[in-house]
Amino acid sequence: MAAGNPSSLLVRSFGLTHQGKVRKDNQDQFLIAELAKSMRVQQSSVAQASTQYGDDRGHLLVVADGMGGHAGGEHASALAVGSIEDFALNTLKWFFQHEGGEGQNVLVDMQTAVRLADVRVFAEAAAHPELRGMGTTVTMAYLLGATLFVIHVGDSRCYILRAGLLYKLTHDHTVAQELVNQGVMTSEIAATHQYSKVITNAVGGSKQGTEAEVHKLAIGPGDVILLCSDGMTDMLTEERIAEILRTEPDPAKACKLLVEEANAAGGKDNITGIVARVEAATGA
Numbered sequence: 001m002a003a004g005n006p007s008s009l010l011v012r013s014f015g016l017t018h019q020g021k022v023r024k025d026n027q028d029q030f031l032i033a034e035l036a037k038s039m040r041v042q043q044s045s046v047a048q049a050s051t052q053y054g055d056d057r058g059h060l061l062v063v064a065d066g067m068g069g070h071a072g073g074e075h076a077s078a079l080a081v082g083s084i085e086d087f088a089l090n091t092l093k094w095f096f097q098h099e100g101g102e103g104q105n106v107l108v109d110m111q112t113a114v115r116l117a118d119v120r121v122f123a124e125a126a127a128h129p130e131l132r133g134m135g136t137t138v139t140m141a142y143l144l145g146a147t148l149f150v151i152h153v154g155d156s157r158c159y160i161l162r163a164g165l166l167y168k169l170t171h172d173h174t175v176a177q178e179l180v181n182q183g184v185m186t187s188e189i190a191a192t193h194q195y196s197k198v199i200t201n202a203v204g205g206s207k208q209g210t211e212a213e214v215h216k217l218a219i220g221p222g223d224v225i226l227l228c229s230d231g232m233t234d235m236l237t238e239e240r241i242a243e244i245l246r247t248e249p250d251p252a253k254a255c256k257l258l259v260e261e262a263n264a265a266g267g268k269d270n271i272t273g274i275v276a277r278v279e280a281a282t283g284a
Helices: 072-090 101-127 175-181 187-192 238-247 251-264
Strands: 009-018 028-040 051-067 138-144 147-153 157-162 165-168 213-218 224-228 271-280
Touching: 009 028, 009 051, 009 251, 028 072, 028 271, 051 072, 051 224, 051 271, 072 101, 072 138, 101 138, 101 147, 101 213, 138 157, 138 224, 138 271, 147 157, 157 238, 165 238, 175 187, 224 238, 224 251, 238 251, 251 271
Parallel strands: none
Antiparallel strands: 009 271, 028 051, 051 138, 138 147, 147 213, 157 165, 157 224, 224 271
C-alpha cells in the first residue's frame, strides 16, 4: 500500500492488560503515547492560546512482558517502558524528516532506546541483588506520518492487518524459533514446545547487551496494528485474531474482545494487547 499524505492519516488506539486466570501478579506493561510539537507563548500582543501545537503527530506504542521471580519481571518491564518514554521525550528527534536516510536514523535512534533500557535494567538489578536476572521483552511500534517503524526484542509480537489479511511482522527470539530457522523443528511443533519459552534476546536478563530487530514500512487507511504479549498469542490462533480485527472496527472493543477470549481460552499467562487503527482524516 502506498504511503499517503502524512497529515491525512489519523490513528485511533486502545490498550489493555490483564493478569490472566493463573498468574497471581501481572508482569506485563504497555504504553500508548502521542508526540506533538508544541510552542508555549510567553507574551504576545496578538490574542492567542498560550500553548500551540503543530500539525505533525508521532504515535508510540509499547508492550513489555517481564521475566523474573518475585517482583523482578514487573519491575523490569516498568523500567524499560519508563526508559523508552524518557528517550522519546528528551532525545528522539521524531519531528525531523523521516523519509529516505532519516527513516534509517529513526530506526537507529529507537534501537538506542532499547539498548539504554537494557543498561537501566541491569543497573537496577546490580543495585538490588534480589532482582538479579530480571528482564523483559520489548515490542515497540512508532507511527510517524505514513510510516510505521517496529523495534522488537523477545517473544511479544507485532502484527498488521491489511486488506483483511494478518501479517506477523516480528520474529520470536526463542530457542524454539532458532531451531525452526535451522530446519530442526517445524513451526507447528515449536508453538507448543518447552523451548518456545526460552528467550534468547531480551532487555535485561542474564546477559547484558541486546540487539533489536527492526522493520520499516508504509502504512495507510484501513491498516490495523496489533502489539501483544505471548499471553494472548498462546491462547488465540492467528485466524481468530484476524477475524476479530476484521470484524470489529473499534480499537477498544477489538482489544477488549481479544483479552476476554484469551482469558476464556485458559488465561495461562498475563495478557496484554494494543490495537491501533489507521484512518483517513475527515475531509482528506
